[in-house]
Amino acid sequence: MPRWTFLLLAGLLLGAAALAGCGAGGMDGPTPTPLPGTLLDPPKEVSDFTLTDHTGQPFRLSDLRGKVALLFFGYTNCPNVCPTTLGDFKRVKALLGQDAARVAFVFVSVDGERDTPDQLAIYVRAFDPDFIGLMGDDATIRTIARDYGVFYQRVSYEGAAGYLVDHTASTFGVDQDGRLRLVFSYGTDPAAIVARVRALF
16 A cells, blocks of 8 residues: 555544544533433323313313323312412413413312312412313312322311312323323422423424
8 A cells, every 4th residue: 555545544544533532522521410300201191081170161181282281180278289389380381481372281179079160260360360270070080190190188187178188299291192291290490391391392
């Protein structure tokens, strides 16, 4: 092999090694911190359901097709977790800006005995007029809750409320096709929820 050919090949190999080193150097940098919340991949298929909304009208999960829906299971007499979560929903909506029109915020009552449509209307509208409150009989709610892995149980309580309800405090993200895609633990930073939700658009 002529000397000039050998030098040319050596230069090309060194150049390739340098480029590969640049790529590897990027990999040696800090690993991005994963966003809070669980992303289900593949998504979980969940059944459509029909409940009564806070205006007294039938409401189906499939009515939200084309939007991302954030669902929370709670009750209006909840002393802390539920109002805190709906307050976080309000912050999520504000952070979404114009994208908020692509997201539905849904509060599903696990206390059908006390949470009438009128009660739900007062409750959810206190946080945002666009929030959706849903209620139904206990058998229907329990069937839906099982689909999402939600637990709830009435517990005795000496107080004006009469009783409390222990319940799962997670928020569930359903994608535009009606599939469960996201699960957020109680207290997840609203900004992190926004980032996860926007990734589904």
